[in-house]
Amino acid sequence: MSQTPDHSSTPIHSEFASDPDMIELVDLFVSELPDRIDQMTQAFESQQFTDLKRLMHQLRGASGGYGFPTIGISAGFVESLLSESTDLSAQVEDIDSQLQELISLCRRASSS
Amino acid sequence: MAGKKLEFVERCMNVLNDHKGQSQPTLLLVDDSIDVHRLIKARFRNSEMTLISAHGGREGIKMAKEHLPTLILLDLDMPEVDGLEVLRTLREDLTTRNIPVIVLSGLVSTQDKVTAFDLDAYDYVTKPFDLVELRARIRAALKTQRLLTMLTERARLDGLTGLWNRAYFDERLAEEISGAVRHGRALSVVMLDLDHFKSVNDSFGHPAGDAVLERFASIIKAQCRKTDIACRYGGEEFSLIMPDTGPEDAKAVLDRVRTALEQIRWPMHPERNVTVSIGVAGCTQCRGDVSAKDWVHVADKNLYKAKESGRNRVVISEVDSDGEPKLAAAG
Incomplete structure (x- = not known):
């Protein structure tokens, strides 16, 4: 499995970081990201592509709402890769590299 | 207004x-x-x-x-x-x-x-x-x-009186009948027609006629329960659906309506009072298969009897009995 290095370690801040309605939720979202990363890694490694697709779908739908549209777009890429092909085993490498990009974005997300 | x-x-x-x-x-x-x-x-x-x-x-x-x-x-x-x-x-x-x-x-x-x-x-x-x-x-x-x-x-309200209109009456009547039959409950359907209304319009003008229609509608509203469905059936004809009310109970309410109308002294024609004839079709424990049309027909028939026997009265009958409608005493 390839390990894409972080191209940047610059933190990504939520667009809603200063919105009083949202601060708490943004914190919660960021604090749960490590769990999400674990879940997607696990789903990918055990080739549970249906589960992985669902996780991507949810992340794509939700990230923008928490003020992290880039994470949403990245999750959307993985989701569309998973939707396009019936023979996913042939696409594992592509999926992996997109997924690693997503994971690195998630790690950069910062609540403060 | x-x-x-x-x-x-x-x-x-x-x-x-x-x-x-x-x-x-x-x-x-x-x-x-x-x-x-x-x-x-x-x-x-x-x-x-x-x-x-x-x-x-x-x-x-x-x-x-x-x-x-x-x-x-x-x-x-x-x-x-x-x-x-x-x-x-x-x-x-x-x-x-x-x-x-x-x-x-x-x-x-x-x-x-x-x-x-x-x-x-x-x-x-x-x-x-x-x-x-x-x-x-x-x-x-x-x-x-x-x-x-x-x-x-x-679209379901009458513009002049604020009562429900004929279309709404038709819509609700079928529902109320089947509801009453299903649960064996009481129901009365009432037709009310103002006596010699045309002559009010002819002698005192249409504004006077409209005033009578509006006032009569407000009497009906005041005397009836919230669950009763009061409608302007058309022209000077009104109708009422009274759920959970047998014909005898309906008569008691309708006699109050009739008396209240009769006692009004009209500003535009104090010398001429207005009365109403009322026909009721009802049942105390509804069952059987009587169509909405037949309910209205029985109420209409009783209304006609009220007119025939001198006006300003309420005539009631059980809708599913074969007997002749009972003639109530004139007020």
Whole structure:
């Protein structure tokens, strides 16, 4: 499995970081990201592509709402890769590299 | 006139607020994503809406039927029962059929959108969505729904008297009859006709005639229960559906209506009082298969007998008895 290095370690801040309605939720979202990363890694490694697709779908739908549209777009890429092909085993490498990009974005997300 | 208009507006407002007796709109969110629930909850924290949540299709259907929300936000892509199936089920149920639904979905195929709109979705918002925009769309949907309700209501009201109109009478009569028969309950259907009304119009002018119609409508409203359905049947003819009321009880109420009208001294024609003849078809424990048309026919027949026997009286009969209608004593 390839390990894409972080191209940047610059933190990504939520667009809603200063919105009083949202601060708490943004914190919660960021604090749960490590769990999400674990879940997607696990789903990918055990080739549970249906589960992985669902996780991507949810992340794509939700990230923008928490003020992290880039994470949403990245999750959307993985989701569309998973939707396009019936023979996913042939696409594992592509999926992996997109997924690693997503994971690195998630790690950069910062609540403060 | 101003009073009547006010009353009309009040009635419309009551109907609007009557949506399960709550003036604050209720929003049902049906989505399997916990994130969507959190985000929408946060954005609606300070809004004038009550937000209730369902986390799957089955729960969504159940809550929609239970709470009859003002508006539903519905995700399409859910495991087990998906959004389109929820929409289909809601549209099949009379109580939920007209609740506006805004579809929220990450699915962007044209076919899904078309299917959703064919199932009368009000709007379609693709995820990820902008919550500020969503709020604006919800406001627009609620406004349209309010106007629609008011228009529907208006089409069922008589403009002069504010009573229900003939179309609404026909609609409700069939329902009330089948309800009474199903539960073996009492029911009375009443036809009321102002005596020699044409001569009021001819001698004192149409404004005088209109004043009589309006005043008579307000007497009916004052004497009847809230559950009674009072209608202007047409011209100087009025009708009443009185659920849970047998013909004898109906007669007691209607004699009060009759007496109240008779005693009025009319500003435009103090020398000429106005009376009403009334025919009642009723049953104390309804059963059997009598059509709405036959109910009205029996009430009409009794009204005719009231006219024939001297006017200003109430004639009642059991709708499913074979006997001759009883002639009530004139007041």
